[in-house]
Amino acid sequence: MERFSRRKFIGTAGAAGLALATSTVARPTSARARQATPEPSGLIQAPEPNPKRGGTIKIGGFADPTHFDLDQSPSIANLYPQAPMYDNLIRFNPLDGGQTIIPDLAERWEISEDGLNYTFYLRSGVTFHDGEPLTADDVVATFERRRNPPEGVVSIRQSLYTAITAVEAVDPQTVRFVLSEPQAFFLEALATGWSVVLSKKSLDDNNGDLRRVVDYPGTGPYRFKEYTPGVRWVVERNPNYWNPNVPYLDAIERITIPAAKDRGTAVLTGDLDFADHVSVDVYQEALNRPDEIGAVMNPATWAFTVTFNVTRPPFNDPRVRRAVHLAVSRQQLAAAYAQTDDIRMGTRWCHPSSPLATPEEEVLKLPGYREEKDEDIAEAKRLMEAAGYPDGLTDVVLLLRGTTGPGVEIYGPAFQDLLRRSIGITCELRPVDGAVYFDVVRGGEFHMTSGVPAGAINDPSDYWGQWFMTGAAQNYGGYSNPEFDDLLMRIGREMDENARRDLVRQAEDLLDQDCPMFFHGWGNIPRIWRKDVMGIDQNVLGTYMCFKYDTLWLDR
């Protein structure tokens, strides 16, 4: 199936008379931050004419959350079921794939000329599900906890808000964020699905820790109804929702089905209406049934990688790392894994959906990324020789997370085989139970480890900061390069998009030489639904953007 491009979407939406009336900010990342106050001109609604109201949609869920505090969770197992219950100040537009940012609880906002003050004007008459009115104090309490969590609370995405020096309630309907320096991705940080606005009262009542509170109130289009662990999470329509256009559905039932194949087949047979993260084979079967099933491959914000432990030989030598980067065929590795996951080729360190990314056709010409391997393997062998390993290497440990599953049974062996055949590196696969994996990684007893790290927002400042910054939480290989750290800081501060793109390109070139990881490629999410489910954005990016399901409706 042809990927549904942004341009195509906009054209289609326009032709369909997309009635969405929202104030949007300009598209390019840094331009968003510079944009002056957008004027409110309407409220979001389904893109199709005459949407029907009522009905319960059944969506496939893949796991239970381990607790219920969104700010303390790194897992989308929280975001998926909980997001429909909450609103942000601003949000990614669910109808254009998240390419623009539109008002949510803030009906408009202003950014000072120096980019240090962001003032948000809240909608009036918004109430939480417990009847309490939304005020600026709720926003202040939410973001104060997020950037300075109380003792015993961990703010997982705290790094997104480090530039904030103060969050102030100017008046009950106005909030101001004061930054210490301009931050190119600040609006994205507020628009991500994780940045929901919580009630000050529920935070106070629970000492700032919501891990054990399943139904803390939000202002979102749906409110909590039922959660049965391992079975279902049900939310029902919020009758007092501030946007009278949405939601359309009476309820959303999220049925827990851990296996990707089962989630998919349940949509094929009509037991579910919608599922994402289905298995690739089921997705392909769905493509054979275009009359009854809709199917799309959406870009995910996680990447398939093999991290090098740069603190010990042989991968403390960047030449050996680059040899692997050049020699292992990304295309062949992706083909070996194709029935499990769709890994995008022609993608580099920066996510391909970002305006800062190197274009796909350019990436596919670069050494290491291109399909033709002869030249790359010859260069890799020269590098190995120069590093003192002319005959290759033995006893290299490749750590795998988990003891079963396709990552262990397919990806690891395929990588092992490509590495051995191309440059004679023989590695031992060491699958480790998920419960002890990070302890082993921390112990440093490995040479390489495969992983699928994810970003909280689609901006390299965020995920590079997590993966490659000296001492960062997810920098498992111990990579440290002051030049890269400095570049990353400049990328975060740079507000001019062209200048920022140049810096990102420099950083990508540096990473191609330094190779803290074998960066295989960014992932895709197969998503399928029954054809009578309407209001679905087919071009949505990532897992964290648009999961309020407020524009969904059932044509029944």
Next chain:
Amino acid sequence: MFHYLLRRLLISIPTLFGVTILIFIVMRLLPGDPTSVMFGQETFGALSEADQQRFRQALGLDEPLYRQYLNWMGDVFSGDLGRSFWRTDTVRDLIVARGPISAQIAIMAIVFSWIIGIPLGIISAVRRNTWPDNLIRATAAVFLSIPEFWLAVVIVLVGVLYFSWRPPVERAYLWEDPWKNLQLTLGPAVAMGSVAAAYLVRITRSSILEVLHADFVRTARAKGLRERLVLTRHVFRAAILPVITLSGLTFAGLLGGSVVVETAFSVPGLGAALVKALSERDYIVIQNLVLLYAVIFTVMNLVVDLAYGWLDPRVRYE
């Protein structure tokens, strides 16, 4: 009989006690800290040592091992079995919610294996070395070789691809929605029952063949009894003992060992809960489920032994 029962029940107490100690120790020896699994390594690592300690305290993991064991025993005797580390419900709630489905599947599978396995085993023995015998033995060999989960996956895939049907994705109890419940349980029962039936075919056949040559059968025939009566009154009753033993142990195994089949059919049963608890290092859930399986095996062994006496007049419980 009563004394025998009492003696057996008393003997089972130290057995179960031993199981509790064994599983408790094994769980503590297993690498992986439940608190760090629970909060995620990045999250947990970012907590101060005092906070980490607070979380362990909240779960009772900071106490000396003997106290943790005694706490668990207290929960077992109080009947609620303790609380899952991860979820708000007690382990009793979990067993009450998931146990009936697993038990129903096991019962259906065992009944299915009887319906298929015993008659075919008898036919195979009585018509020894004829084409029905060969066909039955070959088919049994095929089902013995097929892994249960493969059969389960095939059943699901054939349903989806050719009939646009798959087992319901939601839990349904027999007393709430019998039709949906049957759709949910029939597939796993057939998958597991087919393999169990193949074992039964073989054990029934060999057992009947052995009895067919026994003296009392020759005597029965010499008395002029019709062959059907010889088979039903004499042969079958004597030959059924190994079948009962096998069925009893298979049933106990089905209750605890249906993990892969439950997973293939996405049945929310106890097996799936145990696997999940293991990956989450949810000690309390694992300990109680293992204890439950130990109780099931102990009881099934006792039931099998009692069934011997009922079926075979030579067995006496003195």
